[in-house]
Amino acid sequence: MQILSHAIGERFSIGEDITLFIISVSGNNVRLGIEAPRHISVHRSEIYARIKNQLAGHLTIGPLSKR
Template structure:
């Protein structure tokens, strides 16, 4: 993991086409602006983990219930 200090208005680049800029620093919170190509997915980690957990639950679901619904 690379740790970089940045101040408001400063940026960092990831590769040639992703730029992250510090927009606001206030009360222990940081707001970032991310400029990236549309084909690059940008997700908050906690949201990604939540979706991942829901997908795991869905994979464990009893598929026989769905089969019964389809036959009715």
């Protein structure tokens, strides 16, 4: 794991195609902006886990399971 310190407005890159930037910091909350190509999905970890469970055929409760 790499730990970085950045100020609001600063950016950092992941590879050639992904850029993260600090939008705001309020107490323990940090708002990030993420620029990535459309073919790369960007999700919070709990949402990504629900998507993986749905794709694997597991029962998921919540809005993602309604189609």
